[in-house]
Amino acid sequence: MNLRRDAFQAIADPTRRAILLLVAAQAMTAGAIAASFDTARPTVSKHLQILTECELLKQQQSGREIYYHLNPARMKEIADFIEPFRQMWDDRFNKLESILQARQAKSTD
């Protein structure tokens, strides 16, 4: 369950989602991935580390280079899961609650 939650935190970040999309097209080295972003290379390395820990990316050694692959099984597991749907409703209802609380405060003034 913890691992699952971590994976959702992983995909909540727009840069990490962009990395997943890049790697979905073809396996890439850390250097090639970093070259696609304005972000500093250590920042991209950190993102790659998180995505690898959550098993969204897999590393494969090829000669002297390490290539990052997408882990499609893990991606599917997340796509089938309902957490983003719950978060969408939670955000909606949080907004509703604050709107109505503001109205309640106004009426009791």
Added chain:
Amino acid sequence: MERKTNISAEDGRQDLVITRLFDLPRPLLFTAYTDPEIIAQWMGTNVLKLDNRKHGSWQFETTDAQGNVVFRAGGVIHEFIPNQMITRTFEMENAPFGPQLEFLEFESLPDGRSQLRMHIIYRSVAQRNQQLRLPFAQGLNMAHNRLQEIVGNLK
């Protein structure tokens, strides 16, 4: 940490249940479904029609800055018990999802709190699962747009 919003969606079923606890008294919560101004604020859509009674109907619409309709949804009201229950259908226009049946129940809790329970029934298991996955797909879409931005900046 207590979760205020919970989703129950069992495998192989064509329905789901959304429950939400509110720090609001029930009559105030109920206005989220009856007051067009409140609906516009929290749903971000304009109320074209809202006839909250048995055999009544509703229609909401969202337009962009140029006046183009970007979202329109509507349905009919099957049951309307003030502060307690609304049974209605919901269908998004120009979308491949089909209509869904919604049972909205409002429960009063101690200390000025209340709970909303939404039981939503879809035409098929596949349609329900498609709805569940939609926010994830949109998230990836946003990532894709961001990617295009990044690539655009490189040119």
